[in-house]
């Protein structure tokens with residue numbers, strides 16, 4: 130075997146080792162899913178519950194939307210298609226929290242898992258979501274079940290946006306606190 134291919138094999142082995150160590154780290158959970166925010170049509174999953182009407186005849190659209198509050202119960206699926214496997218629901222409130230320059234939301238929601246390996250567990254997010262940015266980072270402040278005492282972060286990226294309906298990809302990294310305070 131040529132020296133260069135030996136080096137390749139060794140570096141491949143190291144790469145595999147690094148990847149599997151990360152996959153086996155019991156203190157870290159990574160979850161990927163898609164959230165469907167459906168506001169149009171006869172069966173919306175998010176509805177405006179307070180604030181100005183979205184057709185408010187104000188000056189600019191950002192100022193006009195400021196203060197609008199929405200309640201959501203959005204399905205979470207494994208691929209961007211709504212008919213793919215359902216693994217949970219994002220339930221909570223988002224509100225238009227920026228008055229100038231950008232559309233930004235205050236997110237206060239709980240991701241409750243209803244299928245897959247995390248069924249029955251949940252984690253909660255509070256953060257700022259400047260929706261026009263390609264990637265938005267939001268803090269995970271805690272959880273229940275398997276996710277009790279976790280902290281972490283989500284990266285959210287808009288996958289599609291049509292008729293005000295959005296499909297958002299979420300990559301979530303959760304760090305577990307392995308000390309069981311409930312004993």
Ligand SMILES: *[C@@H]1O[C@H](CO)[C@@H](O)[C@H](O)[C@H]1NC(C)=O
Pocket residue numbers: 154155156307308
């Ligand atoms: C997981 O966390 C525990 C407790 O903090 C720590 O002792 C252990 O080294 C961590 N494991 C890994 C693989 O980092």
Ligand SMILES: *[C@@H]1O[C@H](CO)[C@@H](O)[C@H](O)[C@H]1NC(C)=O
Pocket residue numbers: 210212213
């Ligand atoms: C899911 O919906 C897509 C269109 O969005 C369709 O092409 C596909 O056949 C559907 N799959 C199932 C299993 O219904």
Ligand SMILES: *[C@@H]1O[C@H](CO)[C@@H](O)[C@H](O)[C@H]1NC(C)=O
Pocket residue numbers: 243244245248249
């Ligand atoms: C999730 O857990 C609930 C309660 O234990 C159970 O009834 C349900 O069948 C589970 N769902 C899936 C998809 O495993």
Ligand SMILES: *[C@@H]1O[C@H](CO)[C@@H](O)[C@H](O)[C@H]1NC(C)=O
Pocket residue numbers: 161264284285286298299300
């Ligand atoms: C999530 O991770 C996948 C695979 O690494 C990547 O393709 C995708 O762009 C990431 N999404 C976000 C929102 O960061």
